[in-house]
Amino acid sequence: MQAPTPAAPPCPPLSGQHRNSFAFTTITKRLPVILAKAVDDLTRTSYALGRDSATSSDDTVQAKREEAKQLLSQLGEIRYELQRDRKLKPIAADHDGDSEHWNRLLQTHFPDGTWLSTPWLVSECYMYRLVRGVFARSTHWRDHDPFARQKQEALQHSATTVNALVGRFHAILRDAATADDHMSATAFAELVNVSLWGNGTDLSLLPNLNAEQTASLQAAMTSEDAHHHTIANDLPALWELVAPLREARIDIILDNAGFELFCDLLLADWLVQSGRARVVHFHAKQIPWFVSDVIRADFDWTHRALRELECFTTLSHHDDLVAMLDRWQSHLSAGRWLLEADPFWTTPYAFWHLPSHAPSLWRALQQSSLCIYKGDLNYRKLVYDCMWRPDTPFHEAIGPLHTAPGAPPLVALRTCKADVVAGLAAGKAEALSLACPEWMVNGEYAVIQLSKP
């Protein structure tokens, strides 16, 4: 078999060309809305500048507002081209430095590609890279994240669930070092489920939830019922792998900021507190990505927000939350928690290309006793975002990440939000389609899938 390329994945790619696919709906309906929200954010931020001129000179404010107008028109242009299914143009050079790489990929594999004809994974990543370019090429808005406001609001809407989770896990995490085997197994299973279902409230999918709706959705997602929606569940094998670990390196390839990140930090805290991990490497994105993905600024903001914002300081478990945050700070200061943001994670490449396209990242991951891949997009990239038969073994669908020499064990914790899946029992997909036609994309079903090379 020839080595797959972005234009020729191991099976036919998900693509906007298929009119009844989630890819088509995303490109034609969801992405324009996401762009409209970025426009709205920039308009509001620019408008607010004038009211806050104490922080910068009037000239700077004027210059920023003037430049914002140009940026708004560039964002509008992206939307225009997308909605008319125009050809994907080369990405203009900017400070992020990977435009040449992108353009080589487009030129080599998709010289005539349009938004809908190019594989979904590529055109969707392309949109976020274009948006980044608009800001990266600017003088005054280089560090602006057009999705930050949405990410921050989403965490604040999750305060009720944060409180419940602190109440549930504060003592378990504090005392993890002395827990017996049964208690450890139970805590781990619960925390994996929390981290898994934390992936359920997704800003690119559910952009307009208020605090009440968020709380009720999160309660549904962490309930017993939701666990019956885990349609492939390698949790027992995962515990067999994790239970004997001592002082190991564990990697978490993060997905969303806000509530999901909070859930991931709970899991990471347990890994350190229980002595399983000596160090946890968190992998964030280098640029704003898929609306809600974690960038460095989100990671830092989350720690501050949980400590300082009124919606958290007034929680009944706030003192316990602060104790937890103090410990998390000490994990960070002592290097037990490390945050990284390799540029590979924001390329359009499936992870089949990780060993060859990001060799130093791959060498680092090879040191890991377990790589935890969070969320839907990471899953799509693990399985090359193509139309596997759902009963294809998971390890087959991840290709080199299972077969490459020195490939570390990995687990995918993913709520299903795209029409791709592998590793289901024979007949399962058919049964699910009868029970719930939207099961692949509505975020109500999930997988915990392990590869142990």
Ligand SMILES: O=P(O)(O)OC[C@@]1(O)O[C@H](CO)[C@@H](O)[C@@H]1O
């Ligand atoms: O990676 P996440 O946050 O779990 O999901 C990302 C997501 O919202 O974006 C894609 C479509 O826009 C889908 O694959 C998926 O639903």
